[in-house]
Amino acid sequence: MAERAATCSCHAGGGIDVHAHVVPEHFPAYLGSRVPAHWPSMAAAHACHRHVMIDGGIYRTVSDRCWDAGKRIGDLKHMGLALQAVSPMPELLSYWLDPRDAHQLLRYINEQIADMVSRADGVLIGLGAVPLQDIDLAIAELEHAVARLGFAGVEIGSNVNGVPIGDQRFDPFFEACEALGAAVFVHAVRPTGMDRLVGPAPLQQVLGYPSDVGLAAASVLTAGLLDRHPDLRMAFSHGGGTLGSLLPRLERARQVFPALRDSLHTSPAEQARKLFFDTLVFDAATLRHLTGLFGASQLMIGTDHPFNFQDSTPLASLDAAGFDADTMAQLRHRNAERFLGLAQRTFP
Numbered sequence: 001m002a003e004r005a006a007t008c009s010c011h012a013g014g015g016i017d018v019h020a021h022v023v024p025e026h027f028p029a030y031l032g033s034r035v036p037a038h039w040p041s042m043a044a045a046h047a048c049h050r051h052v053m054i055d056g057g058i059y060r061t062v063s064d065r066c067w068d069a070g071k072r073i074g075d076l077k078h079m080g081l082a083l084q085a086v087s088p089m090p091e092l093l094s095y096w097l098d099p100r101d102a103h104q105l106l107r108y109i110n111e112q113i114a115d116m117v118s119r120a121d122g123v124l125i126g127l128g129a130v131p132l133q134d135i136d137l138a139i140a141e142l143e144h145a146v147a148r149l150g151f152a153g154v155e156i157g158s159n160v161n162g163v164p165i166g167d168q169r170f171d172p173f174f175e176a177c178e179a180l181g182a183a184v185f186v187h188a189v190r191p192t193g194m195d196r197l198v199g200p201a202p203l204q205q206v207l208g209y210p211s212d213v214g215l216a217a218a219s220v221l222t223a224g225l226l227d228r229h230p231d232l233r234m235a236f237s238h239g240g241g242t243l244g245s246l247l248p249r250l251e252r253a254r255q256v257f258p259a260l261r262d263s264l265h266t267s268p269a270e271q272a273r274k275l276f277f278d279t280l281v282f283d284a285a286t287l288r289h290l291t292g293l294f295g296a297s298q299l300m301i302g303t304d305h306p307f308n309f310q311d312s313t314p315l316a317s318l319d320a321a322g323f324d325a326d327t328m329a330q331l332r333h334r335n336a337e338r339f340l341g342l343a344q345r346t347f348p
Contacts, residue, residue, distance in 0.1 A: 014081055014082025014083070014333070015080055015083075015314060015315055015332040015333055016081070016082065016083045016084070016085070016300065016301060016332070016333045016337065016340070017079075017083070017084040017085065017302065017305065017314065017336075018085045018185060018235060018276075018278055018300045018302055018336050019087075019185070019302030019304055020084045020085065020087070020303055020304065020305040021066065021086065021090075021304070021305070021306070021307065022066055022086045022087065022088055022109075022113050023062050023067060023088070023089050023092070024067055024108070024112040025042070025050070025064070026042055027041050027042060027105070027108075028105070030101070031104060036097055036098060036101050037055060038054055038055060038094070038096055038097055039101070039105070040052055040054050040091075040092065041053045043058075048063055049061050049063050050062060050064075052089070052091075054091070060089070060091075062089075063306060065305075065306035066306060069119040069124065070119075072116075072124070072306065073121065073123055076123060079303070079305070079312060079314060079315070080314070081123075081303075081314070082123065082333070083124070083336075083342075084303075084305070085124075085125045085152060085185070086113060086116065086124055086126060086127065087154075087155035087187070088109050088128075088129045090155070090188065090189040091189065092106075093129050093155070093157050094106060094129075094131065095131070095132060095133045095157060095161050095189070096133075096190075097133075099134035099137050100137075102131035103131045103137045103141060106128075106130060106131055109128075109129060110126070110128040110129060110141070110149060110151075111149070113126045113149075114149040117150075125151070126145070126149060126151035126152065127151060127153055128142075128145035128151045128153075129154060129156075130145070130154055130156070130173075132157070132160045132170070132173065133161060135169070135170070135172050138173050139172065139176045142180065142182060143180065146180045146182050147180070152183050152341055152342075153177065153185065153233070153341075154182060154185070155184075155185045155186075155187055156184060156185070157188070157190070158188045158189055158191070158212045158213045158216035159212065159216060164215065164216060164219035165186065165216050165219060166216070166219030166220045166221075166225055167223070168223065174225065174229050175229060177232060178229045178232045181341055182233075183233045183235065183340055183341060184232065184234045185235050186213060186216055186234065187213070187237045188208070188210070188212040188213040188216070188237065188241070189212075191204065191211060191212030192211070192212055193211055193212075194208055202309075205309055209237075209238055210238045210241030210242055211241060213236055213240065213242075214240060214241035214243040214246055215241075216241075217240050217241070217243040217272070217275065218246050218250065220234065220271075220275070221247075221250065221264075221268045221271045222250070222264065222268075224265060224266065224271075226266075226271050226274050226275075227265060227266055233338070234275055234276065235275065235276035235277060235278065235339055236275060237302060238281065239277050239278060239280060239281040239286065239290050239299075239302075240272075240275070243272065244286075244290055244293055244294075247268055247269060247272055247293065250264075250268040251267065251268055251269050269293075273295045273298060274298075275298065276298050276300060276339045277290060277300070278299070278300055278302025279301055279314065279317065279331060280302035280304055280311055282311065282317075284321040284322070287318075287321045288321050291321075291323070291327065291331075296331070299330075300331065300339060301318070301332065301336065302314075315332070318331055
């Protein structure tokens, strides 16, 4: 079992990145008689890159930094990061596969992440994946990832085949996360509204992702998930996406509409300040706004490393926002310590 707190050696003033991704160098062959649709594979590309192939086409071309622990560690030093939580590329969450097939694939990916963590000199920590389309299998893989592999928690998608994560059918899974002390990092996946975007495919990441993650966070609030599971540690990628704009509307609507007043037992703003969010918003003014809205205690560094649409200078991004020293320390590492369950560690 991997040790997730004791083996991490952090540099003075270094940051903790909670949003970074892994793609294995290889994918396993399917063990059944017929390879299912959407089962991923790898194909050679240029130089140190490989193509992730899904449904016979190139889903994404990725560099060896997705699986090479040594190169990733070198990047972290240049980025001023002391620790990075790594999770699968969201498309690998595989909610659209048969649950047993997804479980087979995700077990392999989780084991690959554990191997990378073991070779990273204590500067990586795992966030695994679970087949959330089957609650029982998801809980079983959650327990394996946390108890056996030593992961800090899991990454889940903003929706599971179109079902928002606030839906009460997922409550047993979140109850298990709460009981295990597992952090839950929510990343957009297969977002809604793609038919409303005009332009090339990367707009899914640029516009579709923050829209879907904002709706996912809103579903957690409107469902009262944290009222039922007050010790659950849940974080949202891309600064919570559109939630920052939706939240004032929810607060006002609770005063205007009796149905919302009756269903929202706790203020949405009060609930939101118990969630965590990453800083991946590419704008200092937006980062200051979110810190004021959600609280300086709730934001953490997120980079989307090693993909090309990343923040490669996360500490400079914090500096540009002009925060005071205490806020900077919270955003650099203190909040991530709490989210990842590393609060017992001492940072310089």
